[in-house]
Amino acid sequence: MKEKAAAKRKLTPVSIFHYVRLxxxxxxxxxxLVLYVIGKINxxxxxxxxxxxxxxxxxxxFLVYTLEMIIRFFPSPLESPGCQKQFRRNYRKSGxxxxxxxxxxxxxxVALIWVCFNLVFGCxxxxxxxxxxxxxxxxCAYSVCDMICILFFCPFQSWFMxxxxxxxxxxxxxxxxxxxxxxxxxxxxxxWGLLAQSLIxxxxxxxxxxxxxxxxxxxxxxYLHCANCTEKLCTHKKQLHSLxxxxxxxxxxxxxxLRKDS
Numbered sequence: 465m466k467e468k469a470a471a472k473r474k475l476t477p478v479s480i481f482h483y484v485r486l487x488x489x490x491x492x493x494x495x496x497l498v499l500y501v502i503g504k505i506n507x508x509x510x511x512x513x514x515x516x517x518x519x520x521x522x523x524x525x526f527l528v529y530t531l532e533m534i535i536r537f538f539p540s541p542l543e544s545p546g547c548q549k550q551f552r553r554n555y556r557k558s559g560x561x562x563x564x565x566x567x568x569x570x571x572x573x574v575a576l577i578w579v580c581f582n583l584v585f586g587c588x589x590x591x592x593x594x595x596x597x598x599x600x601x602x603x604c605a606y607s608v609c610d611m612i613c614i615l616f617f618c619p620f621q622s623w624f625m626x627x628x629x630x631x632x633x634x635x636x637x638x639x640x641x642x643x644x645x646x647x648x649x650x651x652x653x654x655x656w657g658l659l660a661q662s663l664i665x666x667x668x669x670x671x672x673x674x675x676x677x678x679x680x681x682x683x684x685x686x687y688l689h690c691a692n693c694t695e696k697l698c699t700h701k702k703q704l705h706s707l708x709x710x711x712x713x714x715x716x717x718x719x720x721x722l723r724k725d726s
Contacts, residue, residue: 478695479615481542485532486611492525493604500597511597512650526654533640533661537668544614544695546629546636549688550672555679556686563681570624571634582645589649599646600655606643613639615697629698632682637669 475483500511515522535543539551548554585602588594613620614630627633640662647655673680682688690698 545631
């Protein structure tokens with residue numbers, strides 16, 4: 465009975481924080497999309513120019529993402545264990561000395577694919593096919609996809625890294641640099657400011673990884689064990705997968721029933 469109750473546990477504060485971020489990032493993306501489409505239809509000012517005419521909005525967006533990144537630099541009870549394992553206070557010795565980390569080749573492959581993928585958009589922007597508004601829209605889309613990867617499905621985990629969950633993810637703190645990659649092509653103090661902060665965050669993560677790899681290994685760090693997880697997203701994902709399976713089974717039965725009737 466206890467196991468069944470645990471399987472139906474409510475969302476943890478960490479997971480709720482993820483959904484809050486998904487909410488405002490989704491709202492930001494939809495707003496940017498509407499402004500971009502309206503501007504294209506009317507043949508008026510570009511999205512970036514439109515936002516520059518509303519400095520309050522630009523400052524709010526800049527400060528929100530800056531705050532998100534600043535939080536990542538320090539231990540936080542509202543952040544995922546996936547990015548918190550870098551801190552010394554979260555290193556709990558397991559007694560093991562064998563450090564097991566995901567294949568570094570997969571890590572480099574993800575980096576290469578991401579750079580090449582965004583270079584395509586960058587080149588199209590440079591030759592004038594895509595404007596700055598599209599690059600900003602792409603950045604907003606990435607920010608939503610980042611939360612989808614955490615909450616629902618992560619292609620990097622499933623197809624490349626093969627890690628058990630977000631807690632053991634080798635590239636967890638790559639999310640902000642990956643999100644803000646398109647901002648490299650928008651020459652603006654705000655966009656380059658966000659990109660610079662994200663790269664500093666990435667540098668901090670990578671330096672910590674190479675100096676203290678034992679913190680990143682589930683085998684040597686008990687903090688990464690399932691029993692100590694403060695996120696419990698695996699349970700939530702299983703519930704969602706179970707729901708989708710039930711929906712698929714219902715429609716399959718309904719389809720078979722209708723075919724028999726006809």
